[in-house]
Amino acid sequence: xxxxxxxxxxxxxxxxxxxxxxxxxxxxxxxxxxxxxxxxxxxxxxxxxxxxxxxxxxxxxxxxxxxxxxxxxxxxxxxxxxxxxxxxxxxxxxxxxxxxxxxxxxxxxxxxxxxxxxxxxxxxxxxxxxxxxxxxxxxxxxxxxxxxxxxxxxxxxxxxxxxxxxxxxxxxxxxxxxxxxxxxxxxxxxxxxxxxxxxxxxxxxxxxxxxxxxxxxxxxxxxxxxxxxxxxxxxxxxxxxxxxxxxxxxxxxxxxxxxxxxxxxxxxxxxxxxxxxxxxxxxxxxxxxxxxxxxxxxxxxxxxxxxxxxxxxxxxxxxxxxxxxxxxxxxxxxxxxxxxxxxxxxxxxxxxxxxxxxxxxxxxxxxxx
Amino acid sequence: xxxxxxxxxxxxxxxxxxxxxxxxxxxxxxxxxxxxxxxxxxxxxxxxxxxxxxxxxxxxxxxxxxxxxxxxxxxxxxxxxxxxxxxxxxxxxxxxxxxxxxxxxxxxxxxxxxxxxxxxxxxxxxxxxxxxxxxxxxxxxxxxxxxxxxxxxxxxxxxxxxxxxxxxxxxxxxxxxxxxxxxxxxxxxxxxxxxxxxxxxxxxxxxxxxxxxxxxxxxxxxxxxxxxxxxxxxxxxxxxxxxxxxxxxxxxxxxxxxxxxxxxxxxxxxxxxxxxxxxxxxxxxxxxxxxxxxxxxxxxxxxxxxxxxxxxxxxxxxxxxxxxxxxxxxxxxxxxxxxxxxxxxxxxxxxxxxxxxxxxxxxxxxxxxxxxxxxxxxxxxxxxxxxxxxxxxxxxxxxxxxxxxxxxxxxxxxxxxxxxxxxxxxxxxxxxxxxxxx
Numbered sequence: 001x002x003x004x005x006x007x008x009x010x011x012x013x014x015x016x017x018x019x020x021x022x023x024x025x026x027x028x029x030x031x032x033x034x035x036x037x038x039x040x041x042x043x044x045x046x047x048x049x050x051x052x053x054x055x056x057x058x059x060x061x062x063x064x065x066x067x068x069x070x071x072x073x074x075x076x077x078x079x080x081x082x083x084x085x086x087x088x089x090x091x092x093x094x095x096x097x098x099x100x101x102x103x104x105x106x107x108x109x110x111x112x113x114x115x116x117x118x119x120x121x122x123x124x125x126x127x128x129x130x131x132x133x134x135x136x137x138x139x140x141x142x143x144x145x146x147x148x149x150x151x152x153x154x155x156x157x158x159x160x161x162x163x164x165x166x167x168x169x170x171x172x173x174x175x176x177x178x179x180x181x182x183x184x185x186x187x188x189x190x191x192x193x194x195x196x197x198x199x200x201x202x203x204x205x206x207x208x209x210x211x212x213x214x215x216x217x218x219x220x221x222x223x224x225x226x227x228x229x230x231x232x233x234x235x236x237x238x239x240x241x242x243x244x245x246x247x248x249x250x251x252x253x254x255x256x257x258x259x260x261x262x263x264x265x266x267x268x269x270x271x272x273x274x275x276x277x278x279x280x281x282x283x284x285x286x287x288x289x290x291x292x293x294x295x296x297x298x299x300x301x302x303x304x305x306x307x308x309x310x311x312x313x314x315x316x317x318x319x320x321x322x323x324x325x326x327x328x329x330x331x332x333x334x335x336x337x338x339x340x341x342x343x344x345x346x347x348x349x350x351x352x353x354x355x356x357x358x359x360x361x362x363x364x365x366x367x368x369x
Numbered sequence: 370x371x372x373x374x375x376x377x378x379x380x381x382x383x384x385x386x387x388x389x390x391x392x393x394x395x396x397x398x399x400x401x402x403x404x405x406x407x408x409x410x411x412x413x414x415x416x417x418x419x420x421x422x423x424x425x426x427x428x429x430x431x432x433x434x435x436x437x438x439x440x441x442x443x444x445x446x447x448x449x450x451x452x453x454x455x456x457x458x459x460x461x462x463x464x465x466x467x468x469x470x471x472x473x474x475x476x477x478x479x480x481x482x483x484x485x486x487x488x489x490x491x492x493x494x495x496x497x498x499x500x501x502x503x504x505x506x507x508x509x510x511x512x513x514x515x516x517x518x519x520x521x522x523x524x525x526x527x528x529x530x531x532x533x534x535x536x537x538x539x540x541x542x543x544x545x546x547x548x549x550x551x552x553x554x555x556x557x558x559x560x561x562x563x564x565x566x567x568x569x570x571x572x573x574x575x576x577x578x579x580x581x582x583x584x585x586x587x588x589x590x591x592x593x594x595x596x597x598x599x600x601x602x603x604x605x606x607x608x609x610x611x612x613x614x615x616x617x618x619x620x621x622x623x624x625x626x627x628x629x630x631x632x633x634x635x636x637x638x639x640x641x642x643x644x645x646x647x648x649x650x651x652x653x654x655x656x657x658x659x660x661x662x663x664x665x666x667x668x669x670x671x672x673x674x675x676x677x678x679x680x681x682x683x684x685x686x687x688x689x690x691x692x693x694x695x696x697x698x699x700x701x702x703x704x705x706x707x708x709x710x711x712x713x714x715x716x717x718x719x720x721x722x723x724x725x726x727x728x729x730x731x732x733x734x735x736x737x738x739x740x741x742x743x744x745x746x747x748x749x750x751x752x753x754x755x756x757x758x759x760x761x762x763x764x765x766x767x768x769x770x771x772x773x774x775x776x777x778x779x780x781x782x783x784x785x786x787x788x789x790x791x792x793x794x795x796x797x798x799x800x801x802x803x804x805x806x807x
Contacts, residue, residue: 042758078760147758220766220793256740256761261796274789276466276802283800294800297793299768 003029003163005350006178006188008170009195011038012150012336013328016343017192018157018164024347028162029186030154031178033169033198038150040196040335043304045216045252045262046146047229048337049086050138052105056313056361061334062109063357064341065140071340072142079148080255086141087116087125087228088235089249089289090133095233099136106138113138127224127292136233143229143252146336170201175323190350191325194342196307199329204319208367209330211305213266215279219259219296226253232289235263247282249289259296261286263333267308274301308332316345316362326350327364392418392455394691395471395484397462397639400428401677402669402684403490404445409688409697410488411452418482419449420460420473422792428492429512430677432519464789465642469664472802474790479798486664486691489640489652490684493633493670496774500729501601503629504738507608511541511630518548525549530611530622532556532599533630535719536584541628543587554622555588556597556613558725563718564595600729602627632719634774635671641787650777656705657698658687666691675712682708723778730779737772739765744779753782766793 005021007014010032022028032038048068052058072081090096099115106113114137116124121135158164165186172179173193178186193199200206235248250262264278279301287294307330309315314334315327326349328342345362348355394410396403399421411417419426427442450456463479464472470481495510502508509517511533518524529550531542538555546552557564597615602608610623635651646653646661651672658666668687669680682705689698732745742762750756753763753776762776763769763784768791773784790799 151759217796217799218764219796276464276472280800280802283796287796287800294795294797296796298790298796298799299766299793300764300788301790302788 001027001187002176003027003186003188005029005190005192006031006186007192007194008032008173008178008201009038009193009198009329010150010154010164010166011041011194011196012146012153012339013196013331013342014038014192014194015150015153015157016339017194017328017346018162019153019160020340020343020347021350022157022160022162024351026350028157029188030157030162030164031168031170031180031186032164032166033195034167038196040304040306041146041150043214043216043302044146044333044336045250045260046144046149046336047086047250047252048142048144049229049231049334050106050111050141051334051337052102053312054361057334058105058109059357060314060338060341060362062111063344064338065142067340067344068142068144068337069140075144075149076152078145079152080145081142081149082144082255083140083142084253085137085139085228087121087230088136088138088233089121089128089230090135090233091289093133096133098233099134102136111138111140125225125227125230127226127290128230129289129291132289137228141229144336149336170195173202173325175325189324192328192346193319193326194328196329196331196335197305199307199327202319202325202327204321204364204367205315205327205329208309208315208364209307210267210309211270212308212332213264213269213271213303213305214262214333215264215274215282215301215303217261217279217282217298217301218254219261219293220299221257222259222293222296223257224259224292224296226251226259229253230290232285245278247278247285249285251286251290251293259293261293261298265306270305272303272305274303306332306335311366314338314342314362315364315367316342317349317359317364319364320367324350390418390473390480391483392416393485394418394688395420395482395487396490397471397487398428398490398492398669399423399426399446399456399458400490400492400669400680401430402492402680402687403428403488404442404449405681405684406488406490406666406668406688406691407449407454407684408445408452409685410692411449411454411688413689413692413694413697415692416453416455417449418455418457418484420457420462420482422459422461424459426456426458429494429516432516461792462639462642463791463794465644472790474792474794474798477795477798479794479802484664486666487643488658488666488668488684488687488691489643489645489660489671490668490680490687491636491639491671492680493635493674494770496631496634496778497629497771498631498726498778499734499736499744499775500599501731501734502603502608502611504735505602505604505608506606507604507625508602508627508629511537511628512633514626514628515541515544518545518550523549524626526551527625528553528623529626529628530554530556530599530613530624531628531630532558532597532611532613533628534558535630535632536715537630537633539584539588541630542591543584545628546588546591550626552588552591553624554613555591555593556599556615557593557595558598559595559719561595598725598729599627599629632716633670633674634777635674637671638768638770638787638791640665640667640671642789642791656686656702657690657695658683659690673709673712674716675709679705679708679712723781727779736775736779737762737765737769739767739772742772747776748780753784754786756782757786 004026431442
């Protein structure tokens with residue numbers, strides 16, 4: 001049979017596309033490789049966050065955040081969706097100016113945030129280092145346990161008629177046809193490539209999507225109170241730099257009382273083993289902001305690869321040179337946040353509709369520009 | 370589709386080469402196999418260091434009474450120290466570092482140890498098979514209860530049921546009885562005919578039947594049932610009775626303690642950190658105890674759970690082999706092969722059908738006790754990793770050491786997903802790594 005849509009990659013982006021497209025009545029086939037779970041989705045932090053590095057990023061993340069809020073009530077409790085908000089923490093007075101800028105920027109699109117001074121920051125997060133000048137509180141941000149959310153999206157797609165083919169590593173994509181290494185041929189009108197770093201199976205994307213390694217550390221259950229996802233404002237600098245290894249303070253409270261501590265960014269490594277020196281830098285940075293974590297016991301360290309693009313924006317939309325082959329990849333560290341928005345844009349493009357936000361900034365036509 | 374993360378192991382730890390401590394042959398694990406390996410390696414003039422995570426050497430089988438070293442272990446340890454072998458107790462390997470180093474943890478502090486060759490002899494642990502009520506206080510692993518009693522836990526007058534399978538049950542029952550426990554029943558899963566068959570084969574191995582006779586004497590007076598197993602345990606906040614089946618008849622027995630002994634399973638965390646090839650849930654080593662990784666050897670129960678004598682001989686072979694004296698190792702190969710044959714026949718006798726074990730489990734039975742994950746939540750999932758991601762099973766304090774082997778039995782999943790650090794490390798200690806190495 002010929003499917004309406006074949007989706008390559010069953011991470012959270014592919015799962016969201018499958019859910020969206022099958023709910024629109026299209027026949028969908030999801031194809032994924034031999035690993036049990038999409039590696040980038042599994043390794044991520046599950047932070048749903050509005051980011052304003054660029055207007056296009058701002059538009060996509062805020063649109064997606066709204067979609068998550070609507071979706072939240074349908075999620076099972078095991079998905080641990082929690083609207084805890086984000087605190088962007090300033091280290092000094094100079095960064096307080098950035099807090100101010102962000103406040104007005106968010107206000108422009110009607111997103112309410114709150115500027116915390118030293119005292120209100122202290123009462124909001126008593127375990128942070130004393131003497132930090134303040135923070136921006138973004139109350140609309142959330143955290144989610146993304147493996148459960150992903151499986152939920154896939155299961156719902158399946159219930160709506162989607163077929164899911166695992167253990168099928170894709171060897172070739174041409175217009176209307178996906179071929180696997182096992183020799184299976186899947187015909188489809190539209191083909192969506194949402195395979196994270198593995199999206200490079202399309203030579204056009206291989207040029208542009210590069211793995212960016214990250215580390216995360218999780219602790220045992222602690223009694224240390226953390227009320228928000230805490231991120232240093234310097235994170236933006238870390239996330240912007242492309243050539244140097246960088247670390248930034250980022251801590252997420254889990255419902256279990258565990259602390260999930262990040263983050264690191266490294267280019268040019270395809271080695272999945274944990275780099276102890278980077279981990280040491282991450283932990284030092286974390287303790288500078290959050291000294292109460294010193295005695296927490298780290299139980300696990302893992303790494304993952306974010307699919308990064310040169311301009312920090314994902315590729316969403318038809319790939320030039322193909323007939324109805326679409327990219328939905330290159331989300332870097334924002335794949336969880338923007339999965340639902342990405343799926344909406346892909347569905348709109350396939351069905352020839354207008355979208356809630358302009359699609360043009362994410363178009364893969366900018367590759368090679 | 371290519372999959373970056375699963376292509377290579379996540380288990381090695383990267384960092385720049387700096388050494389704090391150095392040895393020619395590092396032995397990880399100071400049980401019988403590790404001590405025998407250290408003895409053999411040092412006999413060739415090699416500089417040897419043995420680390421063990423317990424406060425005393427000797428492993429599980431030579432576990433000391435009230436932290437006194439057992440006689441056999443004591444003699445061996447003394448001889449080793451006289452030979453200049455460095456013995457570091459309470460020291461755990463938490464990660465494998467590049468450039469032939471491990472990251473060791475002792476007294477809350479980490480430090481690297483550099484080696485030329487490493488012999489892994491981390492032994493085996495008890496397998497737990499979940500059944501309703503197994504998490505109640507009062508329910509123990511048979512070896513675990515024995516270890517507690519050795520550590521001073523008073524069982525005098527306590528009514529004890531010993532259940533499960535294998536010769537370990539008899540040894541544990543005898544020990545508990547000697548220590549004043551009121552052992553009221555030994556319930557052996559295996560049927561009588563298989564046991565007789567095994568008994569006959571044991572006669573072919575000198576010494577084994579004498580051991581068995583000794584044991585019989587010691588457990589005289591305790592009722593012994595075959596084809597019998599525990600269906601569930603219950604009690605209000607702690608164990609007060611077990612329901613057992615014997616040839617399909619159920620009966621309730623009031624008791625204070627239940628000691629359950631299934632098989633032992635190899636402690637594969639360390640060899641997995643090193644990236645050693647595994648085969649059938651054990652390290653895949655050649656007859657000279659060399660693993661698939663250069664300069665990494667393995668000895669004892671991580672290769673095959675076959676008891677004390679096999680561990681000792683494998684330790685010796687590994688020690689000679691690590692000291693590059695294959696001639697000395699070769700003389701021991703025939704004896705090892707005989708012991709291995711016997712151990713395999715024992716394993717076959719006491720092999721338990723997973724279908725049988727699953728029968729006892731209900732949807733509410735906890736599989737992962739660290740994260741409170743019941744059987745019903747994982748039974749339809751596809752594998753250990755999916756279960757971990759979906760339910761956090763195996764991601765708690767014990768890092769899947771208990772539920773991993775339980776899932777292997779219940780679902781046939783390969784539950785090997787080791788990540789550094791092997792034991793929890795303080796965040797402040799992780800942060801210090803950099804400075805310590807400069």
